[in-house]
Amino acid sequence: MERRKFLATAAAGAAGAAMAASFPAPGLAQGKRNLRMVMTWPKNSPALGTGAERLAKRIQELSEGKLTVKLYAGGELVPPLEVFDAVSSGAADCYHSASYYFQGKSKALNFFTTVPFGLTASEMAAWLYYGGGQELWDELAGQFNLKPFPVGNTGVQMGGWFAKEINTLDDLKGLKYRMPGLGGEVFRRLGVAVSNLPPQEILPALQSGAIDGTEWVGPYIDLAFGFHKVAKYYYHPGIHEPGSNLDFSVNLDVWKSLTPTQQEIIRTATAAETQLMIAEFDARNSDALDTLVNKHGVQLRQFSDDIVNAIGTAAGQVMAEMAAADDITKRVYASYIDFRKKAMRWSRYGEKAFLDARMLPFKYGD
Template sequence: MKRRDFLAGTATGVALGAGALALSACGEDKKEEKKAAPAVLKKKRELKMVTTWPKNFPGLGTGAARAAQRITDMSDGELTVKLFSAGELVPALESFDAVSNGTADMYHGAEYYWQGKHKAFNFFTAVPFGLTAGEMDAWIHHGGGQALWDELASGFNVKPFACGNTGVQMGGWFNKEINSVEDLKGLKIRMPGLGGEVLRKLGAAAITLPGGEIFPSLQSGAIDATEWVGPWNDLAFGFYKVTKFYYYPGFHEPGSTLSCGVNLDVWKSLTPSQQAIVENATMAENNYMMAEFNARNGDSLEVLLKEHGVQLRKFSDEIMQQIGEASGEVMREVAAADEMTGKVFKSFADFRKKAMGWSDLSEKSYWESRGLSYKYD
């Protein structure tokens, strides 16, 4: 072998050897790196959500399902929320107790269903002649409502959130025309919350029933009338099959906030990022549901009137005036019941006064102007 060939071969061998050593060292470094920084395994957790709504019921039941799915998706499966509709794990109106005592982790419902626990819960769904949906959001998020809600619910081991809204509700379905307040006397009417207290003051018998029990109760004559939500949900329940008189406006629920309550011990056990996910998921559903009801109610009302012969009636100003007076009496009585309810009512009433001033100047005057007779479409 020539000398220069030998040297070239030697150089190549050295280069290859060095490369092999480098690769080997690199491999060792990677092994050490793997040992030094093991992959972080996310701890997955399943949460049980119970609801007061029938399975897959439009708007309410589907809204609860969306909220559960939002939390699951936003956490990338770190939190999996399993939904149980009314009666699947616990009866509808026992959802609050199930979360309070830890049988379930979360509920989706309406706070006025819990007025038997404390009258102040009514204010976080809706009260007669109270706040509209937008005004409720403003009070809860910017008027001190959430802090009061937290204080109230914490006494029952619950952390609450707004998680949906149905907007202004209809006055209800009646088996006869209502031409005066006298026509309400003696009627058995399904109406929960403080609206029911107002009806009792006017001589009616107000009854609280979960959604799934309303139609059979109307059909059997156990009740003479009912309010539920609005055209979209009322059409789905088929109330038009039993009664044809459909009244508006609804005095009792001008902006019904739905809620998601989390067991307080479960809430405290969540990481800050998981808490943020729950908070933002419920807020997203709160907005989405309100938009959905606004989109569906108009079309559903048209179906009720044109396809099912429903007779739309408006409560007279005289009736609404008397209902308003009775509502004021009920609100003052409730506020005087205990210190906590009085504190919530003061905050609510003070905010209502300010909200009415702005709403009259802005939205009400706009609606009146929009209704003038000019060509647009």
């Protein structure tokens, strides 16, 4: 049902891609607050759009109706990639998106979504909640009059969709490819013509030949978007996005005007949605991948070690350049890299060791 609703409404959401002339002021009546949330995603898009809907519903229920959130899909009030500016300026109250779309404001924003060969979903949550990441994010976003929260994570993503096989580095050169964030910069250095299209425009661009391929998320949501209708080669692993964190950001003036109880409701609701979203992706991806391969004839492929090493080398260069940026980016970079080292040290003996053991060919169950 979610997929049918999404496909029926995605095109309509894209049609309104112009900034609204004006917005009504946030509602204030009989102690109630009404917040306007703009999002990057199409209406009813699985996990992303529906996750924003779950968040809005939970905020209303926890506040017993005293705090409500009105959702506007990407393109309804502002273009999908202009939600940051709309909330920063006060034209809207909050947004649901991903920080790396707005790296033009500050390269440091990439770290609060994902970076190539970076943190997994659980490691990102650990950095934000217990490694000093949230405090740095607050400081950075505060420069743009925003108060940010993690509000979901896709988990490790797939490497992307291609119209032809990618066997060597030469096969990447000259390709027109959709990829946001620092992953896009890494691929650009490998000779790829990279663009950053909003979700609503990806499939039409593939169909028209404006792009030769795209990364998006993973099997669950990629199936709903229909990329398999155009590109049949589906690559892994998604080394460019090992655990993509989404964010719910509130206009800082609006945030300060909320009561302590209302603020705590938002903290609680966003934390709950973060857990629900990663669980949803983990629950749905396997079945969706089976459908893509066995029903739609999608060809699974793995990037060669040569390609992965080249991506890793380019990623290392891009990350090193981040350390030479402005003060806040230097400090975010240093904190992230230090936490990544700790996470890798533990995962070697923890989760990775267990996953390697689980793959051994002993009999288990039926």
